Amino acid sequence: MSKRDLVVNDFCITFSTVNGSGSATANTTLMRALFKMGIPVSSKNIFPSNIQGLPTWYTLRLSKDGYMGRVEQDDIIVAMNPATLHKEVQYLAPGGVLLLPDDLNFVNTRDDLIIYRMPVKKLIKDAEVPPSLRDYISNMVYVGVLCFLLGIDLDLIHQALDFQFKGRQKPIDQNFHMVEAAYVWSKQNLEKKDPYLVEKMDGTDDCIMTDGNTAGALGSIFGGVQFTGWYPITPATSLAESLIEYLPKYRVDPETGKDTYAIVQSEDELAAIGMAIGAGWGGLRSMTSTSGPGLSLMSEYIGLAYYAEVPVVIWDVQRVGPSTGMPTRTAQGDLTQANFISHGDKNMIILIPGSIQECFEFGWRAFDIAERLQTPVIVLSDLDFGMNMWTSKKFEYPDQPMDRGKILWEDDMEEFMAKHGGEWGRYRDVDGDGIPWRTLPGNRHPKSGYFARGTSHNEDTGYTEDPEKWETIFKRIANKFETGKQYLPKAIADESQKATLGIIASGSADPAVQEARDLLAKQGIKTDYLRIRSLPFDTEVEDFLKKHEQLVVLDINRDGQLNQLLTMTYPVYSEKTTSLAHLDGLPLNAKWVEKQILSLLEVK
C-alpha cells in the first residue's frame, strides 16, 4: 500500500456489543491511548434503554482536524454481537474493515471488505482468566488486535488501564495480559491489508477527555453549588452522581471538616425542584438536574420561582421526547417547552452550552445569572454532550468572582435603609434595573423578614388583587429581563468568511456545523456562523440575521424549535431563513448538514 493511500488519524471505529457485556473498559482504554498519542478523539455511545443483553454501539472517531461530530459511516467495525452483524456491514465504508470473533457465523455479502477474524475464545482460554471475568476481559482481545493493526503502543494501553483501575495492579495486569496476548497473536497471524493507521500528533495539548455531565457538575462545584435536589433520570443521572462524587473531594471546609453543600435525592421531580427552590430562596446556590419528563413535572414550581423571584438552576439534559420517547437518544426537543414553561406570562432564561468546556463554564455562570436576576435559569444540555466522552479544551478557572446578586444581610440592611428613607421592600425597584434587593431567612434584622408567595403581591409582598399593583410588579419583572440580557452569554458569530449565507445553530449541533462549514468551504461555498448560547436573544443575534442574505437554522428536533423562537422574535428575517430540523435520536452529522445546505443552494 502506498503511503498516500494510508488513512492516518482520520477514521472511525465502531464497537458493536451487547450492553452489560463490559465493553466500556475496552473502548475507553483505546480512547485514552489514542488521546495520549495526541489524536483528537471522541466517542458516541448508542445504547438501549435497558440494562443487559441488547445491542449497543460505541463509536470512536479519530480526527486529526479535531472534528467531534458523529459520522454516518464506519471505517472499522468490531462486531461482537451476532444479532446485529447484518446491520453493521451496511454501515461500513467502501473497503472498510470488519473485525470479528472467529466463531461468529457470518456470510459476507460485500466483496470490498477487509475482514480479520479474532480467536477470542481461544485466547481467553489460554490466558487463564477466572471464569467469572472471562466475558468481561475477552473484550481486551480486540484492543490487542487493534493495537497491532493501527499501530498503538502497548505502553499507552498500560497507562490507560492504570488510570482506569486507579493503580490497582491485579485488574491492570489481567486486562493488560489479554491485550498483549492478542497483540502477539495478531503480529504472528494477521497480515495488515487495510489503510488505517494512527500516529502521534499534538492535537490534544491542553486538552482533557470527559463528558458533559461531569463537566456540568464540576462547573457547578466551581460555581459554588450549595444545594442539589435531584431525581434519577437518564441521561441526567450522571450529572448529579458526579456532584456526589466530586463534592466531597473539593468542597469540605478544611477548617471545620464540614460540608459546604448538601445533596438530596428526592422522591420525584416535583420535590426535587421544590427543594431546590426552597434552598434558592434561602440563599443557597441551588440546582436540580433532570431530563424531559422531569422538566414537565417541574412546570408548576418553575412558575412559582419566576414570580416569587427565586434563583435556581435547572439542568435539562435532553433526550428524545415527547413522553418517555427514547431515553437513551439525544435531542434538542425541549427548547420551546422550556421557553414557555408554566402557565401565565413569563420570561425564561435558557443557557445552551455548545461544548464540553461550556458545560463547565455554564455550570458556574448559571448561578451568577440566577442570583443576579433572581430567577430560574434553565441549562439545556443533551445526551450527546452529557453522556458521551469528548476531547475538550481544559476547564478554565472562572474569570469572574462569584456574583451573588443583590442580597442584604443585617448590616447591609441598615445601610440600605439609611440610603432609602428608612425603608426596604422586597420587590421595590430602587435601582431602576428591575432587580430588587432580597434578604435571606436567618437575617436577624427585624425589618428583613418578608412573605414570599406565588400569589399576586405588591412591592412589599402583601397579597393584592389591585390591577395596578399587579401590573407594577409584572412589568417590572419583564423589565428585569431586558436589563438582564447583559449578564447572559452572547451568541458567538464567526463571520470570518464574509459570507452571504449565515448558519445558526446551538448546543451539540455545533460540531457537525463546524465540520460542514469546512466541507462546504472546500467546495468554495462560504458560510458565516452564529452559535446561540442563551435566550432571550440579544442584539448580536439580530445583527447577524440582518446582515446575511440567506440564513439556515439548524435544530436537532422535529419542529425546528430554535427557528420557531427566532421567527417569533425577529419575524422580518424569516423570509430569508430556512429551518433545517432533523430528529432521529442520533447526534447531527456534518454530511447531512452539508447535503442539506447544498440542496438548498441548488434550489435557489
Added chain:
Amino acid sequence: MSKRDLVVNDFCITFSTVNGSGSATANTTLMRALFKMGIPVSSKNIFPSNIQGLPTWYTLRLSKDGYMGRVEQDDIIVAMNPATLHKEVQYLAPGGVLLLPDDLNFVNTRDDLIIYRMPVKKLIKDAEVPPSLRDYISNMVYVGVLCFLLGIDLDLIHQALDFQFKGRQKPIDQNFHMVEAAYVWSKQNLEKKDPYLVEKMDGTDDCIMTDGNTAGALGSIFGGVQFTGWYPITPATSLAESLIEYLPKYRVDPETGKDTYAIVQSEDELAAIGMAIGAGWGGLRSMTSTSGPGLSLMSEYIGLAYYAEVPVVIWDVQRVGPSTGMPTRTAQGDLTQANFISHGDKNMIILIPGSIQECFEFGWRAFDIAERLQTPVIVLSDLDFGMNMWTSKKFEYPDQPMDRGKILWEDDMEEFMAKHGGEWGRYRDVDGDGIPWRTLPGNRHPKSGYFARGTSHNEDTGYTEDPEKWETIFKRIANKFETGKQYLPKAIADESQKATLGIIASGSADPAVQEARDLLAKQGIKTDYLRIRSLPFDTEVEDFLKKHEQLVVLDINRDGQLNQLLTMTYPVYSEKTTSLAHLDGLPLNAKWVEKQILSLLEVK
C-alpha cells in the same frame, strides 16, 4: 328632566359589598328581572380569593345594543361596603348615582353625584326578619329601591325569586316582602333626580342567561361525556360541579336506571389527567377541567396522550398567572404554554370559545375532534366566561352526529383485516390521513390487543430505538395534524366593512372588540375582524392576514401570546401587525381597545 336626557336600558350598576354577605341573590334577582324585560344584561363579578369579609364588586351592565363587555365607569353604584367607598366614588361617571345605607359615614368629595340614602337597618327591623337572616335579606333593600328608581315591575322580581328558590314559598316571601317594603319606602320618600330608566324591549328573545362553565358542562353532556377526572380549582371548579349537577338529570339510562358516565374527584391534577387519559384510551369520551396551575401539573401526562395518541379533552378555565397569581381574576395567559406543553416536539389542538354559546358548542365538539384525531384537545376558556353570568343565545342542539373516530370492535376487526391483508396495526396509516385505527380494551378479538406506551414504538406498538421507525411514527403524527385541521372550528372573519385595518382576537376578548368596532365605526374608522377559534391556524387565518394592510392582535395577557403564535406561523405579515396586549386581571373593555387603536392610527 327632559325625555332626551333620559338614559334608557344603557347603563351600568355596580354593587359593592363584602363577599359572603349574601348579595349574590339580590344581584341575580335584579339581573333576572332585567333579562325578563328583554334587556340584554351581563354581569361581572370581581371577587377576592377568599371566602368571607373582603370587598366584592358585582357589576350589571344593561345594554340595549347587546354589548356584553366590561365597562370602566359605573353609572350607578350601590355602596354597601364602607371600606371601599372612597374608591367606588372615583369610578362613578359624571353625574352618576350613589346609593348607600343611611348609616354609612360618607364625606362626598364630588359635587356632581346624585345620592340616595337607604334606611336599611330600619327597614329590616320593621320587616321582622329572623335575626340569622337579617344580613342576608337586607340586600333586598337595594333591590326594592332600584326597582323604584329604574322602574322595574315588582312582578318580575317575584318571578325571579320564584325561580331562584325553586318555588319554595317561605324564602320567596321573606325576600319579596323586603323588596316591596323598600319599594314602598322609596316611593314615599325618594325624589328621582337621575336619568337612568329601564323599559321593556325585545333584546333577549331566544336568549338564555347563564355562565360559561355551566355551558361547557352542558355542552360536554350533549357531547356524550362518559368520564371526568377533576380536581377543584378556581375558576374551573363550577364546570365539574355543573357536570355533577346535570349528569344525573340527563344521562341516566332510562332502560337500566344506570349512569352512562362516571365522575371522579381525584387527589390532584396529575391524577385527574391520568384518569382522564386512561378512560380516553379505554374508549370513553373523557375529560378533565382545571386552571393554570393544574394545567402545568398535567404537562407530563399530556405528552403521553399526544404520543400514545389518546383522545382526551382538557378544559383550562384561565385565571391570572404565573404561579398562583390572582385566582379570581381573568386572563388569556396560558395560550403559549398550552401550545408548547410537555417536553419534546408535539402538536396541540386548542379550541377557544368566543361566547357562552360556543362554550356549549365546543363542549361537544371537543370530543368529536379528540376522538377523530386521537389526541388531546385543550379548550381555553377563562374566568370571565366561566364564572360570570351572560345573556347568551340559546344553546343549539349539535348539528352533527357524534364522531367517534376510527374505532374497531370485534366485527369491524374482521372486516378491516379482510380488507388489509389480514393485518391490523395500531399505528399504521392505512388511510393516508395520518390517523390510524384503534381498538379498545374489552375487544374480544384475539388480534385486537396492543401495547400502548409513551416510549418510542413501531407501527405495531413494539418498543424500538430504530431511528427510521421512530421517524415514521413521528412524521405520521405531524401529518395527522395537517389533515386534521379540517375538523377544527374555523376562524370567523367579518369583512363586511371592507376595511384595510384588520383586528384579530379570540375568546373573551370578543365582546370588547365587537363594541370597540362600533365605537370606531361611529368615528368613521372601518375595521374588519377575525376571531380565532382554534389552533393550529388554518388558511382562513392567513387569508385574513394577507388581505389587510394593517393588523392589530388583541390579547388579554402581558406578552401578546396570540400574536406570538401568529408571528411564529406567519412571520411575513408581522411588519404590518401590532400587538395590543393588556393584563390586569379584569375583562377587556371596549374603550381601552378603541383608545389603543385610535392612538395607533394617529401614530401612523
Added chain:
Amino acid sequence: MATPVPNPAIQNVNKVGLSKADYKGLPSTLCQGCGHNGIAAQIVAACYEMNLVPEKVVKFSGIGCSSKSPTYFLGRSFSFNGLHGRMPSLALGGMFADHTLKAIGVSGDGDTASIGLGQFKHMVRRNLPMVYIVENNGVYGLTKGQFSATAERGLQLKKQGTNPYLPVDIAMEALISNATFIARSFAGDPRQVKELLKAAIAHNGIAVLDIISPCVTFHNHENSFHSYSFGKEHEEPLHEISYVPPKEDITVEDFEEGTTREVVMHDGSQVVLKKLEKEYDPRDRWQALHMLEEAHSHDWLVTGLIYVDPEVPSLFDIYNIPATPLNRTPNSKLRPSHEALDEINRLMF
C-alpha cells in the same frame, strides 16, 4: 369475532381452551437472573391456571425495569405502559371503560413508594379492583442503582453512599389505606407467588402484592434485604396458600394450628390457607397491623396473605354504572334528546 373455544383435541389446554403459550409475552430484555422475570413467569402460570381469557385482562405499568414486565406476559392482552409513578390513575380511568376486565398492574418500588406514593395510596383508598404487583428490589434498576424509598436503612450503593432513611413498608402502607387484599412474597418462591397471584386475581377490589424481587445487577449485596441471599435466609413464611378454583368448591370449617382455613373470595372462589407456627387470620385487620409492626421491629420478612376482606364494595360497586362496559354504550344513550336541551334552555335564567 373469534372467541377462543376449548378444543379437546389439543393437549395441555386449560378450561378456556388455551395453552400456556397463549399467555406468554415477548422474550424478556431484563437482566439474566432478575427477580422480575420469575414473577412474569408466575403471572403467566396463574392466568393459565385461572382460565383467564387474555382479552379479558388489561395490563398497566409505570416506568422501570419492573414496569417493563407486562411486555413479558399475556401478549394478547391490552396494555398501557404509562408514566413513572402515575400508573394508578391511568388504570383507574382505563378500568372505568370496561370494569368487567381483570386489571393487572406491575410497578416497582421506586415507581410505587418513591414518586408514586401518593397515587398508590389514593388508588388503594378507592379500592380499585386490580392486581397491583410491586416488584420490590429496594433500588432503581433502570436508572442504574439509586436508593428507592424501600431501601433499608444503612444500605450502601456504589455511587450513592449509605441510605439514612427507614424503608417504606408497602404492605403497611396498603393496610392503613384500607386495602382489601394485601400479600407479600418473594420472587424466589415461585409457588407462593403463583398462589398469591391467583388469590389476588380472584379478589374483587385492590389486591396489593409486595413481591421482594432482587435486582441482580445493582442491589445484590449479601447484607441486603432485597437480595436473594438475604431473602432466602430471613424469609419467614407465614402460611402456605394454594388456590382452589371455583369449580372444585372445597370448604374447610375446622381451623386449628397446622390446619387450613378458607377465605371466600368475592367471585365465590376460595383461598386455602395453610397455617404455619403462628395462628394467623388474614381477615383480622388488627392482627395484620400487629404482625407487620412486629415484623418491622424484628426486621423480619414475612410472606403470605397478610390481609383480605372480600366484602368491601369495590370502586365499581360504589358507582351506579351498568353491567355492560361503559365503552360499549351506544351513542344514542350518550347524547340527550332535543327535548332535554329545550328544557335546559328554559332553565337557563
Added chain:
Amino acid sequence: MATPVPNPAIQNVNKVGLSKADYKGLPSTLCQGCGHNGIAAQIVAACYEMNLVPEKVVKFSGIGCSSKSPTYFLGRSFSFNGLHGRMPSLALGGMFADHTLKAIGVSGDGDTASIGLGQFKHMVRRNLPMVYIVENNGVYGLTKGQFSATAERGLQLKKQGTNPYLPVDIAMEALISNATFIARSFAGDPRQVKELLKAAIAHNGIAVLDIISPCVTFHNHENSFHSYSFGKEHEEPLHEISYVPPKEDITVEDFEEGTTREVVMHDGSQVVLKKLEKEYDPRDRWQALHMLEEAHSHDWLVTGLIYVDPEVPSLFDIYNIPATPLNRTPNSKLRPSHEALDEINRLMF
C-alpha cells in the same frame, strides 16, 4: 443591626424582651369562627411563651384557607407561601439554607392528605425538623366545599353528594412513616393546642400536629367529625400536657395512673403529660399504633401527644453540615482553588 434586647421597663414582655404584639401577623381574612383563626392565635401565644425570636422562625405553607394562616402570625418572620400540596419540599430546601431556624409549616387536609400525601410522607420519613400543622377540616375550604381525603365516609356536601371513601388518618400516616413527634388536637381546645405546639416547637425533628379545625362555612353539619358540635362531644382527651420551659427544670420520675410523666425534648426542655384514664406512654410506637387503630375502629377522636421519640437524629444531624447556617458560608469557601482545577484537569482522561 437591631437584635431585640429585653427591656425591663416594658411590661408584658417575655424573656427575649418581646410583647405578644411582636408575634402577631396581619388581621385574619378567614371566615368568622373558622377554626384556623384559633390555631393562629395559639401559635402566637406558644411562640411568645417559648421566647422565640421571630427572626429565628421561618414559616411555610401550601395553598388553602389553612395555608393562608402564616399571614396571621409572626409578621416579622420570613415566610414562604408555596404551592398546593408541595410545601414539604420547599421547606426542606429552605431549611437547608439555615437549619438553626425553627420552621413552622401550616397546611390543610386537602393540601396534606389529598394532593400532598406523597410529599408529606417523604418529608416525615426524612425527619425534617419542622412543626408541621395540619388544620384539618375534612373539606376544601378555599375552593368552597369539596371532600378532602380526610372527609369521613358518608359525609354529605352540598354539591358533591356523599363521600364513599374512608378518611386518611394523618396521625397514622405520620406514625408508619416513622414520624418522631405526632400529636392531635382540636381547634376548640386552645389550651391543649398551645401546649402541644410548645412541645412540637421544642422537638428536634418532624413534629406533626393534626388539629381538627372546623370549617364553619362549608363543613359544619351536625353529624360531621370535623365540626365543632361533633368535636366537642366526641373528643376524648388522651392526657393533658403542660409545657415546662428549659429554665424551670422539673423532672417527675414516678409515673402511675393519674400522675404525670415527662418526655425530655432534644433541646433539654420537657413535655409534662398528665395521664387521664388510660395508661399511655407516647414513647411507645406500638402503643401508639394500637391506640390509633382502636380509635379508628371506634370512630374516636383522641387528642394529645400520640408519639414522640426525641432521640432520632434529624435530617440535619444526618448531614455533615456546619453549625453556622449554610447561607452564611463566605464565597471563599464555595469556589475551590486554582490548584483544585488543575488537579481535576489532570484527572479528566
